[in-house]
Amino acid sequence: xxxxxxxxxxxxxxxxxxxxxxxxxxxxxxxxxxxxxxxxxxxxxxxxxxxxxxxxxxxxxxxxxx
Amino acid sequence: xxxxxxxxxxxxxxxxxxxxxxxxxxxxxxxxxxxxxxxxxxxxxxxxxxxxxxxxxxxxxxxxxxxxxxxxxxxxxxxxxxxxxxxxxxxxxxxxxxxxxxxxxxxxxxxxxxxxxxxxxxxxxxxxxxxxxxxxxxxxxxxxxxxxxxxxxxxxxxxxxxxxxxxxxxxxxxxxxxxxxxxxxxxxxxxxxxxxxxxxxxxxxxxxxxxxxxxxxxxxxxxxxxxxxxxxxxxxxxxxxxx
Numbered sequence: 001x002x003x004x005x006x007x008x009x010x011x012x013x014x015x016x017x018x019x020x021x022x023x024x025x026x027x028x029x030x031x032x033x034x035x036x037x038x039x040x041x042x043x044x045x046x047x048x049x050x051x052x053x054x055x056x057x058x059x060x061x062x063x064x065x066x
Numbered sequence: 067x068x069x070x071x072x073x074x075x076x077x078x079x080x081x082x083x084x085x086x087x088x089x090x091x092x093x094x095x096x097x098x099x100x101x102x103x104x105x106x107x108x109x110x111x112x113x114x115x116x117x118x119x120x121x122x123x124x125x126x127x128x129x130x131x132x133x134x135x136x137x138x139x140x141x142x143x144x145x146x147x148x149x150x151x152x153x154x155x156x157x158x159x160x161x162x163x164x165x166x167x168x169x170x171x172x173x174x175x176x177x178x179x180x181x182x183x184x185x186x187x188x189x190x191x192x193x194x195x196x197x198x199x200x201x202x203x204x205x206x207x208x209x210x211x212x213x214x215x216x217x218x219x220x221x222x223x224x225x226x227x228x229x230x231x232x233x234x235x236x237x238x239x240x241x242x243x244x245x246x247x248x249x250x251x252x253x254x255x256x257x258x259x260x261x262x263x264x265x266x267x268x269x270x271x272x273x274x275x276x277x278x279x280x281x282x283x284x285x286x287x288x289x290x291x292x293x294x295x296x297x298x299x300x301x302x303x304x305x306x307x308x309x
Contacts, residue, residue, distance in 0.1 A: 010183055015140065017147045026143050026263075030135070034267040044269045047260050048281055051142060052288050055256075058150050059292055063299055 019061070025054040072211045076220030079203045082275060084228045086258060087196035090141075091189055092232045093251035096239040098185035106186035110193030118201050126205055130198060135266025137191045142259025144188065149252030149289060155245045157296035188255070195262065200225075253289060257282045 015023050029050030036043035095103035121128070204221045208214030239247065261278045264271065271277035 014184065014187065015143060017143075019147070019150070022146050022150075023143050026139060026146070030139055030263055030267055033264060033269060037268050043267075044264060044271050044277070047142075047264045047267075047269075048284065051146060051256060051260055052285065055146050055149060055288070056292060058146070059153060059296065062150065062154055063296060 019058050021061075022054055022058055025050060025057075029054075070216075072207050072213045072216040073220040073223070076203055076207050076217045077224045079207075080200045080221040080224035081228060083196045083199045083203070084225050086278075087192055088228050088232045089254055090192035090196075090258065092236060092239065093247075093254050094185050094188050094192075096236065096242075097244065097247050097251050098182050100236075102182035102185040103189045105181060106189030107193045109186070110190040110197060114194060114197040114201065117198070123205050123209060126202060128198065130202070131266050131268065133195055133198065133266070134262040137195045138259045138262030138264070138266050140191065140259070141188070141255045142263055144184075145252050145255030145257070145259050147252075148248050149256055152245050152249035152252055153289065153293050153296060156249065157293055157300055249289070253282065253285055257285050260285075 017023075026047075029047050033043045033046045036046065091103055091107055117128075200221050204214070204217045207220075208217035211217070242250075257278060260281055261271065273280070
């Protein structure tokens with residue numbers, strides 16, 4: 001049981017870290033990219049834009065909290 | 067001459083994939099510790115060898131897009147987290163940064179008993195994904211020219227050359243300040259992660275693999291812009307605290 005908990009805790013820390021908004025934003029961006037591509041719309045730009053925006057928002061929130 | 071073509075072709079193609087793999091391993095090894103990184107890489111190679119021997123040409127039927135999506139997404143998330151932490155540390159006033167660096171140095175020595183699972187997992191995923199792509203290259207070229215052995219020689223030579231270069235530069239990397247190393251590795255992981263995750267979502271990048279260089283360029287420029295804003299903000303806060 002201890003190992004299962006340690007395993008799950010590791011993956012939670014790995015994916016969520018100290019800011020859950022990064023993981024959620026990227027997951028949403030990937031889902032939208034997939035959907036746009038299925039709709040035959042060029043979507044290569046979406047994930048880089050989402051990554052840059054997510055980083056900016058996360059930095060701003062951290063700077064405000066300091 | 068006919069035997070040279072698959073060797074050269076797989077050497078060149080494997081060099082690109084191998085450089086991506088080694089860049090991740092060297093970056094993670096230099097920031098998190100070599101033991102756990104190399105253990106993760108070894109585990110990745112072991113799984114890869116097992117898959118290759120077990121499946122042979124059926125390897126080409128593996129759903130690599132799903133693996134790219136999963137690995138890419140995780141690397142992108144991790145890369146953004148590392149980049150964020152590195153930028154916040156670098157932007158701090160120098161006195162606070164030096165104090166933080168001293169406290170980090172006190173915790174530095176990599177434990178011989180405990181594994182750094184972050185380093186292990188990132189190394190494992192990088193080796194598995196890039197290794198599978200190299201295996202695809204070998205199987206494809208080898209099957210088309212009916213010279214699988216020559217294709218294997220080309221791929222292995224590429225890995226040995228790139229691995230050798232990485233081994234030579236690892237000492238130089240250890241002299242770079244830790245925050246800047248984390249900054250560079252965060253950028254690499256974020257760029258690779260974005261590239262692979264989008265490919266996994268069936269996106270076709272304009273310019274193919276060259277788009278990765280464009281991604282690195284744009285993300286680097288953005289990271290430095292954010293750093294300038296953070297430093298400006300830190301200076302303003304410092305001035306306000308003096309009033």
